[in-house]
Amino acid sequence: MPELPEVNALVELLDRELTGAVVAGVELASFSVLKTYAPPVSALQGLEVTGVTRHGKFIDIDVSGIHVVVHLAKAGWLRWSDRLPETRLKLGASAIAARVRLDRGDGPSVGFDVTEAGTRKGLAMYVVNDPSEVPGIAALGPDPLAEGFELRPLLDRRMQVKRLLRDQKIIAGVGNAYSDEILHAARLSPFAIAESLKDDEVDRLEAAVQDVLREAVEEARGKPAEDLKDDKRTRMRVHGRAGEACPVCGDTVLEVTYAQSSLQYCPTCQTGGKPLKDRTTSKFLK
Structure with missing residues (x-):
């Protein structure tokens, strides 16, 4: 997508x-x-x-x-x-x-x-x-690259942070792939609860949203339309790379699969070395 x-x-x-x-x-x-x-x-x-x-x-x-x-x-x-x-x-x-x-x-x-x-x-x-x-x-939420964007006020919700990042009514423009990349950069579990994040975790997440998206925008800029999909795939660090080595720590990237979607993450970087179980609900995909 x-x-x-x-x-x-x-x-x-x-x-x-x-x-x-x-x-x-x-x-x-x-x-x-x-x-x-x-x-x-x-x-x-x-x-x-x-x-x-x-x-x-x-x-x-x-x-x-x-x-x-x-x-x-x-x-x-x-x-x-x-x-x-x-x-x-x-x-x-x-x-x-x-x-x-x-x-x-x-x-x-x-x-x-x-x-x-x-x-x-x-x-x-x-x-x-x-x-x-x-x-x-x-119904769109704020654009994460707009001037004055603040993530912290949007996190006051009891929902998994992966789901929050993908919810277009909360943040506009982020989908499955870049939410995986943002959470990897922020060293956060996709199942972490947004309202329970500590101050340092919020700071890392806010920085990761800006850094990952701005870098991706610059990388995509000026490329022919037919090259954008392949270019996106080559830039992913964890998304779509289950079974490969994490480029940060070398651990194996793992995956949680759903009926029509999946997420990828690094257990060492994001979950304290523990594999995640599928404990989400169908609302995750909305």
Whole structure:
């Protein structure tokens, strides 16, 4: 799943490529991808893109005051092209859910496809007059990279710190992968209870949130969209590396697996050498 650093890189790419271009057309190839009906997608045609921004993991394309908002969910991605096929999309014919064609003064040849792999459909596109009309954006917690962000007031909850970091209503933009990386950097168990953390643990966690995410944003910046997924995997220290050696202490990275998710951690760095048991609830995955 793309998280804050990858979405930020996609937003910067789109802002460079799209701003000033005119929307030549929007094609939908999935019944489920578009979550709104007013304004219609046809209202975008002929309007100029004035900027692209990010809200947590949401991409927000401002088209002369009408906003195209995309959430890539677990298996979605955005594929930029300097030369799109001339043929129109066919309904359900491929992994492409939507295509946006743009004219930068030389014809509608450039644009991007929004794709989704697998059978579990979570990809979402909204066309709205205000981003706050998107329920997921309206409910977002603070952005961890925003000026003045403070983690400490958000920890006054009796919930596991891993779950807290992933809850978009508490902190916007962090998902499964970077929460593993943050907790490893902070030397904290993913099952630690947020409100029970000691002052020094809170200090380590707050520093880790900033350090891990800022480093990842800089690493992702400027890379082609097609390289971002692989680049993210190579930078992970514990996430997705069960059975490998921890790069800090050399102990074996362990894993806790759930029905549709998993977490990875280093027992020496994070849990005093003790393997974790699955004592979470289904709420962990929400």
